[in-house]
Amino acid sequence: MRYLRVLWRFWTTALAAELEYRGNFFLAALSALGGAAGSLFGISLLYQGGYQPGGWRFEEALLVLAAFLMLDGFSLVLLYPNLGRIVEHVQKGTLDFVLLKPIDSQFWLSFRSLSPWGLSDGLIGLGLWFYAAGQLGLGWMDHLRGIFLLASAMLMLYSLWFVIGATSIYFVKVANAVEVLRALLEAGRFPVQAFPPAYRFVFTFLVPVAFLTTVPAEAVLGRLGPASFGLAVGLALALLLGARLFWRLALRSYTSASS
Numbered sequence: 001m002r003y004l005r006v007l008w009r010f011w012t013t014a015l016a017a018e019l020e021y022r023g024n025f026f027l028a029a030l031s032a033l034g035g036a037a038g039s040l041f042g043i044s045l046l047y048q049g050g051y052q053p054g055g056w057r058f059e060e061a062l063l064v065l066a067a068f069l070m071l072d073g074f075s076l077v078l079l080y081p082n083l084g085r086i087v088e089h090v091q092k093g094t095l096d097f098v099l100l101k102p103i104d105s106q107f108w109l110s111f112r113s114l115s116p117w118g119l120s121d122g123l124i125g126l127g128l129w130f131y132a133a134g135q136l137g138l139g140w141m142d143h144l145r146g147i148f149l150l151a152s153a154m155l156m157l158y159s160l161w162f163v164i165g166a167t168s169i170y171f172v173k174v175a176n177a178v179e180v181l182r183a184l185l186e187a188g189r190f191p192v193q194a195f196p197p198a199y200r201f202v203f204t205f206l207v208p209v210a211f212l213t214t215v216p217a218e219a220v221l222g223r224l225g226p227a228s229f230g231l232a233v234g235l236a237l238a239l240l241l242g243a244r245l246f247w248r249l250a251l252r253s254y255t256s257a258s259s
Helices: 002-021 023-046 058-083 086-092 095-100 105-111 116-136 140-169 175-189 197-206 209-220 226-252
Strands: none
Touching (some): 002 105, 023 058, 023 116, 023 175, 058 105, 058 175, 058 209, 105 226, 140 175, 140 209, 140 226, 175 197, 197 209, 209 226
């Protein structure tokens, strides 16, 4: 309950500060609409002439794009404003003050701020998700399976991003690594089966792009067996635990900026 109260204070103060510039929401919404329109145009080009990349119908591919947009909105709302600053805290020495606070440092670094401007991406993705599901005649149980795995995908994305940020304790200049991760995640706009076998291997086993967008869409479509479902959830929990252990290990090497 203490952490819930702290989280409430964190987010209410962050929203109060952000909403001083309400015009930013309209600009962010226009940007999100433009990005979604560009993605839809790109996918529609793949389906010209009746071609179905990886055997996915157009409406099914829209589910993958919707999952990508919701994850992108999640990263803009929560991950980028918080985890994107870990490197800055290490470089400027302000991580010292975070570690001195009477609260878990990973919690503080992960949830201190909030940006509402990414909500437009998430809402567009959610609308596209329900549109595509309606076209395919999917039911509420299908939605529940997909959203549960989408929550697992958010845990995976958070864990990967946090680990990259935490490596700044060892290698200070890792900001570019986050941008590389975001660039790789752009492949999540399309079903992983649409890529050649070598790329499929990379996006499944090295950078789990497939588990972030394609697997939730497959869960909605009823194509995911119990073993694959358990593997996706297990991977999310393993990455979350790995991020926690890595942070505790990295703190042992942190000598602070003043000592």
